[in-house]
Amino acid sequence: MEIFPALLSVITDPMLLFAIVLAAVVGMVVGATPGLTASAAIAMLLPITFYMSPIFALAFLYVIGKSGRYGGSIAAILFNTPGTAASAATQIDGYPLARAGKAGKAMKVATISSIIGDLMGDILLVIGVGFIAAIALKLGPPETFAIYFAAFVVIGSVIGSSIIKGLASALMGILIAMVGLDPISSEERYTFGSFELSNGIGLVPLMIGVFVLGEVFAQLESRRKATGATRENESSEDGNSLTWEEYKPCLPFAVRGGFIGAGIGVLPGLGSAIAAFISYGEGKRRAANPEMWGKGALEGVAAPEAANNAVSGPSMAPLLTLGIPGSTIGAILLGVFLIHGIQVGPTLFLTDKELVYKLFACGMLGILAYGLIGYFGATQVARLILKIPTDVLYPLILLTSFVAAYSARGSMFDVTVMTFAGFAGWLMRKYDFNVAAFVISFVLAKGAEETFRQSLLMSDGGALIFVERPIALAFLIVGLGAMALRVRGIVEERRIAKGELEDA
């Protein structure tokens, strides 16, 4: 019930409402611009939020993340270029609809489905987060470490095409987080006598480097390979409107997608791309017209789009209740909490309950903001994006990344860290390592280490404590089970691919 006073409080704050609408526009433009991601925009804007109040900063970045997920569908449908990985599933049916002169209709279905999915996710978050926090308060260090372990393994092995590279990325994130003074014994680790390294590697410059500068390097590379200009698909007069009769068959697919997305969103690391594709596959399996899917079925837009956006709210649950970010956006938001001196975890619901529910309220109002702007103005946003000169945009982003990294702490060392992190981020992308796993693991490492060492102290150095406690054991099994399932999936895919090759 805390959500209603929070909603009232946000609605009566004109500055906060303005921030929400501005974030909705920024997120939509960033999400719809191929090559730009909401993560990059949030990382770049992070230092600016130092000068804002916590709720203002969190709401601004949270709504950019939500709107960015939706914005990806604009590029997928209108330009046949998914603005985000998650909107690739929307592209399958969205682009054929646009080619048939129904771009406006497809956009309206995507918008309504996004609103349905996102609101479902947020409502489930509001209902469930209190229960999860109450349970989390009862967990001891061994159980918490087991959850961290499961998160590392799931994030490392499930995202991306290679389990080994995913896990290696996660381990490198852990090793980078270990640089500096040990928080328990104050012993130096990986500092090589450098005073600046003894303070550790900052979260903000690392994120700006990996997500912003790394993306600029990647864009420079992709520009050399790119051919042809992006062109918007125009709608015919009939193809621009959407009637209730047309949307009615899409509704069950959107609701099912909402539940799929919300379920996947709670699990750290899986993300909206997986949710969108699972929802698309499930929708096609249950559809009355599966032969139309892939050729321009409106239901084929509704199902992935609802799932993609439903991930947003529930992905905040592990972050707020356990301090475990489920996504890169979650990892950046964790940075905002820390910058403003707010400890994330189960105690957050005791110390800053009002802030948390105000954030949820801002998220819900953000959904309405991007929904209204998208429903009536998605094609205008698309035209705006086509006018953005990318040869000017990326150099400006590069220059911004330097001044943003410096502004975080006024430290030149942070700018150096950002520069190296940018190059490392590009290398990781180029060689198919997992950037998301690297950053999330970097964020999780300190908490995991603390709980691991507390557990060892509790058991006088015996590692069996993780096996003797049933909840801890269950989470260890969940992590290893997820990895085993992924290995099985990859082996199966290779077997099928090999079979197809032999058939050919």
Next chain:
Amino acid sequence: MRAYAEGFVLAVISIGAIWGAWQVPAASPGDTWAGIVPFSASVALLFLSGLMLVGAARHAASGVTQKEDDSATLQIVGLFIIALLYQQSFRWFGYLLPTAIVAPVVLYIFGVRSWIGLGLSVVLCPLIFHLIFFVLLGVFPPYGEVFDLLSWIQG
């Protein structure tokens, strides 16, 4: 070849990390060793690099080779070197002068060929970024040890 290189680089990183963890002094009685997590993570990384090298050997035995497309790599390495010089020159010349020089260079690399545009960037980029970050947000600008254009302008 690429798979071997990836495995080899990971192995080198992990051996370096093991050595670094080994430098952490032993724990005092009743405490846990501060190097336990870095050591465990680097050993796990070494194991994964071993797996990558084994995978690379199998890949090579199957005779499948990947064609590399490194045409853009040199350009990116060049941009990285510019980025390194840019961040270092903050320490020597403050923010304004390096930005005025780097802005047109980066715009040119990304394909801007308008001389007027490049000329404008020399003035507009440092000015706009300075106004947003160092005036509006109140961040203290980096001071150039050799020469600081901002100090010179301010007299």
